[in-house]
Amino acid sequence: MHLPPLISLAAWLPDLGHDGNFALLSLIKIVGVVAVLLTMVAYAVLVERKVSAFIQDRVGPNRVALPLIGNIPVLGPFLTRLGIWQPIADGVKSFLKEDFTPNHVRKIYFWLAPAVTMIPAFLTVAVIPFGSNLNGEKMVLADLDVGILYTFGIVSLGVYGIVLAGYAANSKYPFLGGIRSSAQMISYEIAMGLSVIPVFMLVGNLNLSSVISYQADGNWIVFRQPIAFLVFLVAAFAETNRLPFDMPESETELVGGYNTEYSSMKFALFFMGEYANMITSSAMMVTLFWGGWTLPFGGFSEPATTLAGGLAHIGIFLGKVIVFMVFFIWVRWMLPRFRYDQLMDLGWRRFLPLTLANLFVTAVIMWLQAH
Amino acid sequence: MIVKRDKLTFWERLYLPALVGGFQVTWRHFSRTLFRGKAVTMEYPEQKWVVPPGYRGAPYLVKDQEDRTKCVSCQLCEFVCPPKAIRITPPGPTGAPGSGNVEKGPKEFEINMLRCIFCGFCQEVCPEEAIFLMKDYSLTGTNRQEMIYNKEKLLSLGGIHQDKIQKWKHKADEAKAQDVFPVPPAK
Ligand code: SF4
Numbered sequence: 001m002h003l004p005p006l007i008s009l010a011a012w013l014p015d016l017g018h019d020g021n022f023a024l025l026s027l028i029k030i031v032g033v034v035a036v037l038l039t040m041v042a043y044a045v046l047v048e049r050k051v052s053a054f055i056q057d058r059v060g061p062n063r064v065a066l067p068l069i070g071n072i073p074v075l076g077p078f079l080t081r082l083g084i085w086q087p088i089a090d091g092v093k094s095f096l097k098e099d100f101t102p103n104h105v106r107k108i109y110f111w112l113a114p115a116v117t118m119i120p121a122f123l124t125v126a127v128i129p130f131g132s133n134l135n136g137e138k139m140v141l142a143d144l145d146v147g148i149l150y151t152f153g154i155v156s157l158g159v160y161g162i163v164l165a166g167y168a169a170n171s172k173y174p175f176l177g178g179i180r181s182s183a184q185m186i187s188y189e190i191a192m193g194l195s196v197i198p199v200f201m202l203v204g205n206l207n208l209s210s211v212i213s214y215q216a217d218g219n220w221i222v223f224r225q226p227i228a229f230l231v232f233l234v235a236a237f238a239e240t241n242r243l244p245f246d247m248p249e250s251e252t253e254l255v256g257g258y259n260t261e262y263s264s265m266k267f268a269l270f271f272m273g274e275y276a277n278m279i280t281s282s283a284m285m286v287t288l289f290w291g292g293w294t295l296p297f298g299g300f301s302e303p304a305t306t307l308a309g310g311l312a313h314i315g316i317f318l319g320k321v322i323v324f325m326v327f328f329i330w331v332r333w334m335l336p337r338f339r340y341d342q343l344m345d346l347g348w349r350r351f352l353p354l355t356l357a358n359l360f361v362t363a364v365i366m367w368l369q370a371h
Numbered sequence: 372m373i374v375k376r377d378k379l380t381f382w383e384r385l386y387l388p389a390l391v392g393g394f395q396v397t398w399r400h401f402s403r404t405l406f407r408g409k410a411v412t413m414e415y416p417e418q419k420w421v422v423p424p425g426y427r428g429a430p431y432l433v434k435d436q437e438d439r440t441k442c443v444s445c446q447l448c449e450f451v452c453p454p455k456a457i458r459i460t461p462p463g464p465t466g467a468p469g470s471g472n473v474e475k476g477p478k479e480f481e482i483n484m485l486r487c488i489f490c491g492f493c494q495e496v497c498p499e500e501a502i503f504l505m506k507d508y509s510l511t512g513t514n515r516q517e518m519i520y521n522k523e524k525l526l527s528l529g530g531i532h533q534d535k536i537q538k539w540k541h542k543a544d545e546a547k548a549q550d551v552f553p554v555p556p557a558k
């Protein structure tokens with residue numbers, strides 16, 4: 001099915017010129033991506049609650065019913081039991097709760113911290129190609145040639161939100177959480193950064209779109225760089241503060257860590273930031289190691305020429321991301337928390353040498369192949 | 372005390388067995404709950420907990436088999452109640468009309484369910500077996516006033532006590548027998 005290119009949308013608008021069209025299309029894409037991301041965040045929370053419930057022999061959220069849809073005979077109660085509407089209730093709840101600012105906090109930083117956590121998580125999505133193309137329009141917000149450098153730059157900003165929250169709260173538990181978080185992030189940022197260097201040595205380019213075109217036809221990098229992938233995966237867990245590395249939060253030791261003093265929407269921002277970070281990490285892993293929007297069969301390796309093909313590519317990408325999200329969630333309910341020194345030990349004494357060795361071996365093999 | 376820890380083997384230090392074991396356990400629980408509906412959750416308003424015998428729920432007043440209020444306003448329960456949840460208005464010297472031959476049946480009997488601690492002292496102390504802790508454990512109301520149960524409500528909730536001794540029936544029989552003249556010859 002060939003639809004006229006999306007540019008025709010601009011036909012009934014005043015002629016915007018090349019720059020105007022670019023701005024309009026980018027705006028549409030940004031709105032779409034942010035909408036999908038926020039929906040995924042909301043439903044990731046629901047999946048988390050459901051999966052944790054099932055793993056712990058419980059039933060999970062199954063009470064929120066919408067007035068009209070809930071009355072449809074079979075479907076309504078079924079959706080209610082799935083907890084489909086729970087995110088709506090959660091959202092409404094966090095807006096209606098009292099937004100309490102304790103007296104002893106450092107106000108400016110206290111207000112700043114949730115935003116500083118949330119924004120980097122959303123910024124990283126910009127460079128990730130989430131589909132091939134739709135109507136000749138590339139499905140990536142910014143096709144940067146420094147894609148991965150940009151990502152690492154932004155991701156490392158994420159820690160500031162947590163550190164700031166820990167400092168702003170002006171009490172001991174958040175402070176400890178903030179300290180742990182900065183130490184943890186720095187340690188694992190290095191392992192993470194080193195682990196992806198072999199990927200770009202193979203691809204020969206920092207642009208994420210070319211990483212994907214390199215992986216077309218099932219030539220996924222995970223099969224060539226399994227060690228790099230493993231290190232990246234573990235580092236992603238540490239970067240997103242998920243169990244078994246949720247040292248900054250660790251409810252049992254630090255009463256929630258950096259977000260102890262937060263309530264209402266500010267707390268919700270931290271919460272959403274965590275899940276948005278998980279989604280972007282999953283998207284990064286899919287892009288770097290698991291072929292992005294490509295599939296080795298069914299002719300999904302090449303950029304799509306039709307609208308349906310373009311949508312299918314987006315679907316494939318989202319599907320892969322969802323698999324990783326479920327993995328993230330499952331691991332949380334499977335493994336106990338590492339001790340802090342074990343975490344540091346793993347980061348510096350295991351992963352750093354491992355990634356360096358991996359880098360070296362890859363370089364040697366590539367050199368041998370070239371000669 | 373120094374806890375002696377065994378050195379981990381290389382296999383254990385790889386962390387892989389722990390991962391596999393963890394996945395097995397979580398998958399077992401997950402699939403059991405999801406696919407075979409073996410959740411331990413009791414979904415409260417639809418499924419109700421079966422109260423075991425001897426459970427101390429809300430205290431209610433009871434009637435005897437002849438539909439008479441058993442309480443005789445002795446006020447022992449009012450006195451013994453630790454949080455002072457009971458308030459009794461006795462009938463006064465004239466007696467309560469319509470209380471049958473239980474001439475001192477209370478004019479008003481109130482239990483504040485918000486104060487009651489379900490200790491069971493009132494049931495224990497009552498000489499007439501007129502008050503019992505029943506099986507109701509979920510008492511709800513929209514305001515404090517609603518949670519003060521009056522005599523009528525307590526009696527209707529309490530129902531009839533299947534009393535084996537039936538003290539007042541025998542008393543009534545005796546009284547009737549005394550009213551019969553001439554006294555029937557002893558058998
Ligand atoms: S159960 Fe205890 S607290 Fe409740 S009314 Fe009886 S004596 Fe008072």
Ligand code: SF4
Pocket residue numbers: 441442443444445446447448449459493496497498499500501502
């Ligand atoms: S309920 Fe029993 S203890 Fe309380 S006043 Fe009546 S007869 Fe006395």
